[in-house]
Amino acid sequence: MTGLALIQIKSEGGRHVLHQKLSSHISCGDCAIRHRAVCARCDTGELAELEAVKFYRSYPAGAPVVWSGEQMDFVASVVSGIAALTQTLEDGRRQMVGLLLPSDFVGRPGRSHAAYDVTATTDLVMCCFRKKPFEALIEKTPHLAHRLLEMTLDELDAAREWMLLLGRKxxxxxxxxxxxxxxxxxxxxxxxxxxxxxxxxxxxxxxxxxxxxxxxxxxxxxxxxxxxxxxxxxxxxxxxxxxxxxxxxxxxxxxxxxxxxxx
Amino acid sequence: MTGLALIQIKSEGGRHVLHQKLSSHISCGDCAIRHRAVCARCDTGELAELEAVKFYRSYPAGAPVVWSGEQMDFVASVVSGIAALTQTLEDGRRQMVGLLLPSDFVGRPGRSHAAYDVTATTDLVMCCFRKKPFEALIEKTPHLAHRLLEMTLDELDAAREWMLLLGRKxxxxxxxxxxxxxxxxxxxxxxxxxxxxxxxxxxxxxxxxxxxxxxxxxxxxxxxxxxxxxxxxxxxxxxxxxxxxxxxxxxxxxxxxxxxxxx
DNA sequence: GCCCAGAATTGACCCAGATCAAGGCGGCTG
DNA sequence: CAGCCGCCTTGATCTGGGTCAATTCTGGGC
The missing domain is CATH 1.10.10.10 (Winged helix-like DNA-binding domain superfamily/Winged helix DNA-binding domain)
Structure with a gap:
């Protein structure tokens, strides 16, 4: 997978993107999704705490982020690019169950293993938070918990809208x-x-x-x-x-x- | 399970069951869904606050609870019986997008109008909370907010499981x-x-x-x-x-x- | 016990979308 | 520049499930 990453990634412009884990560390204050992501309502102090446990990863188009069932020790926000959540039946039939756009959230606090395959469908940059500290933050930061609830409810509505499409259109x-x-x-x-x-x-x-x-x-x-x-x-x-x-x-x-x- | 619902309602007095709003007021401590519903993690004090803004409603099998788009000034837990969430296309094609079983939660804090048709598919008893005070409680009661987040995440997983079924099975x-x-x-x-x-x-x-x-x-x-x-x-x-x-x-x-x- | 309405079953037929099978069209690589 | 590989398009055919149309159950009310 790393090999693949190295090869394909140049589509993004070529200069630095060669590593999966980026060394660059964008300040949350300058982040493009600052006001839409899970951190949207955090104040400066809370942001600093998030900043302390965050790191960036990038994936080339087509690369897997995690496989269903795999251990997943982080949760993340999509910063740029698009990721897909898919489920697969044993015989290979596949159904995409979610499309993650910039500011969308991946992963479930309180769950250690991925429930779906996550794949980058375009070149993708994610802002990842180590799961343990993130969970702790949720407990003590209402702003974070509340925003996450709101985003999850939105996702649920979108999923149900999609059920109508899949079942009846x-x-x-x-x-x-x-x-x-x-x-x-x-x-x-x-x-x-x-x-x-x-x-x-x-x-x-x-x-x-x-x-x-x-x-x-x-x-x-x-x-x-x-x-x-x-x-x-x-x-x-x-x-x-x-x-x-x-x-x-x-x-x-x-x-x-x-x-x-x-x- | 249907039978169960029927029995429970009858046992409740038999005469007034035809009315939507029940006069009886079960104490939260004695509630059958006390440890599975949105209130599961509330302590005694928090429970008392919920108790103050709750009321019961019951619906006979087949009765509508709310129509999509209608004003909805409460959120609720299903106590007994089963309710269905459905979406409809203009030409009448219908898709059920959720089945609500005892302890499941209906309604979205922060939204004033129903997003789906909700119908009782069996005789149904719901524990309703007036929306405004419930929203206030969520803000100041992490136990409540946290449990709601957990339940919403479960619903989201179930919805995605269902997308696989609808799209590919x-x-x-x-x-x-x-x-x-x-x-x-x-x-x-x-x-x-x-x-x-x-x-x-x-x-x-x-x-x-x-x-x-x-x-x-x-x-x-x-x-x-x-x-x-x-x-x-x-x-x-x-x-x-x-x-x-x-x-x-x-x-x-x-x-x-x-x-x-x-x- | 009889009736009746709503629910369920069953049959005949049809069609939207799946499956199988060739090509076409860029864009990379050598 | 040739050749190849990943996509995409298009055609021919098949079929699972939809549609239309009778019956047949079943359980509740009188």
Whole structure:
């Protein structure tokens, strides 16, 4: 795995990223996810305590972070990039059960082993906290515990939204729903309103998308092609999707619009 | 379990059960779910504060508790009976996104409107807390907040387990998985080990089961019939299921066995 | 005991999406 | 520049589960 990391990682620009464990130590005050992550509501003192037990790790696209069942002695926030949580049946059928975007939290306080496979689907940087001290901090820092509860409740809502998609939506609706969520998030980050033409960067391969949506990669590909033929979207390279009319896409997605934001 | 609920309600006086709000006020100390619910870790003082803002409601089987989008000025624990959380698409397709068993928690602190339809699938008694004071208690009672976090994390795990089922399992596996979960829970409550022949009481109609499993009621019925023909299970009335060999059922369910407990 | 409504079963048929099987298209590597 | 490897697309065919439509149970009320 380390070998893989060394090879692929240069896609990120090449200079320093070669080690899995980064020596650089960003100050929490300067952190891009400072106000959205689990630490969002911590005051300066609490932040200092977190700072003392944190370290960064980075993973190249495609690298595993942990395997289900493995010992996991840290919890973490995604700083940049995207990670996927997946579950697998013995015969190899896979279902992605969560997509972790910047500021999302990985790991469960009070559990020593990973419950899911965690994989970097793009180059990924995580801010990790040693589990023991983090658990101690939760006990004595209401700000931290409260924010974690809030984030977990959001995740639960998102998971349930996804259950509706997996259980009841058609392949076409699944694709449209996923693109809607990405588009909404993109718009929110750029402070633009949805509705205008916009380009989305897919963070997943067709196969990963299939695992997320409960489909096969062929069906994903066919449905995307169909939507393109109908003018609902246009492809820009393999990963870029241009959506000329967001409302049209949302119509196809089939839900009432204000669906759960991804993260 | 359904029977249990019925008995408990009747024993409560028989006459007034038709009213939604019960006048009786059980002391928290005597409560059946005292050590499993959100209050599990509260000390006597904290319990007293909860007691001051709680009230009971009961609902007959089939009754709605709240509709999605409706104002909801309380949060609650299920005391006895079973409730279902469902989401619905405009065209009527329904997906159950959670099954609430005794001790499970309903409602989200910090949110004023229900996110899902909540329905009693059996006669149901809930211990409700007025939302405002409950939220205040969470802020100042780490025991309460911590337990709620733990329960929410459990729910999240269960939801993700269910995503695997919805996205990747066959109808047959879905039915078997559901029965396995019920059986394991039944065994746990009765302190018996699984493996022996055991009878399970289905808390849901075929249609509700279909909504839970992402199937149609016809498919549910056919798969149950098929399993019966094969001798994997036997029906006792409409709702009773006799499982002669738990391991055989678990084999069919397709997952590694130690799946998430329901609640 | 009889009736009836709601729940469940069963059958016939169909279709969305899976499966199997070829290619195509970049982008790296040698 | 050739060749290769990872993706992605597209086609042909198959099938699990959905849809539509009768019956058949079953248990509760009178």
């Amino acid at each position: 058609t392949a076409r609706e699944k694709i449209a729903s996923f693109l809607c969520i990405l588009a909404r998030r993109e718009a929110a980050l750029q402070m633009k309103s949805v509705g205008h033409a916009m380009t989305i960067e897919l963070p997943l391969t067709r196969e990963e998308l299939a695992d997320y949506l409960g489909l096969t990669l062929e069906t994903v590909s066919r449905q995307i092609s169909a939507l393109r033929r109908e003018g609902v979207l246009d492809l820009v390279g393999k990963r870029g999707v241009l959506v000329p009319d967001f409302d049209a896409l949302q119509d196809i997605a089939g839900d009432d619009g204000d669906g759960a934001m991804l993260s | 066959t109808a047959r596996e879905k039915i078997a998985s559901f029965l396995c979960i019920l059986a394991r829970r039944e065994a746990a409550l009765q302190m018996k080990s699984v493996g022996h022949a055991m009878t399970i009481e289905l808390p849901l109609t075929r249609e509700e089961l279909a909504d839970y499993l992402g199937l149609t009621l016809e498919t549910v019925s056919r798969q149950i019939s098929a399993l019966r023909r094969e001798g994997v299970l036997d029906l006792v009335g409409k709702r009773g299921v006799l499982v002669p060999d738990f391991d055989a059922l678990q084999d069919i369910a397709g997952d590694d066995g130690d799946g998430a407990m329901l609640s």
